[in-house]
Amino acid sequence: MTVMDTTDRKITGLLAEDARRSLADIGERVGLSPSAVNDRMRRLVAEGAIKRFTVDADPTALGLSVTAFLLVALDYETGEEAFTAFADGHPAVAECHHVTGEWSYLVKIRVRDLAGVEAFLSELKARRFLARSQTMIALSTPTERAFTSAEN
Amino acid sequence: MTVMDTTDRKITGLLAEDARRSLADIGERVGLSPSAVNDRMRRLVAEGAIKRFTVDADPTALGLSVTAFLLVALDYETGEEAFTAFADGHPAVAECHHVTGEWSYLVKIRVRDLAGVEAFLSELKARRFLARSQTMIALSTPTERAFTSAEN
């Protein structure tokens, strides 16, 4: 992957804020013509630096009122691949990270209600993935952004 | 907030997959004219069901190679508001959730390198937010999606 220059980063940042900005608008802010911005955007998408154009939807409006995090230690019998394939294919799974420390995986799920959390745990148990697990329900989430700036 | 009907949910889902679809394209898929889709989209944005149009950027391409999760128990002296305000204002913080269980907050950060994790922890310590904490570094993340379907 080619490294992004400052202009690429500005463009990506502007799009992260508002992906409906016109090429002319972005061009003005970064000092390029609309066509040049278009070329760069295509390149960023082709290279995978921009994975996709999407909307930030309020999960609650979609009927997904509960966010929960599961710390899981996999059963020794379980192949990691079987678990990650299951997680990736499951509609409730928003994120699945292989992490350092006491636990193997941190899984973030979004479900309708607490019964949805229970159902998800039951699925994991039924498939014998779990050696042990710990569940944290999000009571509130003061911050949740798709984009993190690179100022650090 | 008005409840979303099936068409609204379809539109939101289509936009989450690809926010650059034309009104005509979306209209065909949901059985409406471009104008009607436009009306609904405006309403969804106005109501906050669609929070914004954005891009899903690869953090690595932006120079943020490390994702880490911090479980934090706040110091008794710390006001929760002071902590959430700090987290929300910090550029490294991608998510901050108030959670049930042994820990008060789960914080997801994205930083350049491991030194960035250490720097963030130092900041928390310097501000005397921490009673105790636990850090998990993401070794790999098999799944990370902005959008979770409502099929559960």
Place this chain on the structure above:
DNA sequence: AGTGAAACAATAGAACT
């Protein structure tokens, strides 16, 4: 709420530096 048409704005491509 939705349609269809016309006016307007944005994007994509070509020719060129």
Place this chain on the structure above:
DNA sequence: AGTTCTATTGTTTCACT
């Protein structure tokens, strides 16, 4: 890599149902 010009495509508004 970038610019400008233009054809094509997409969006917005409005009168009407």
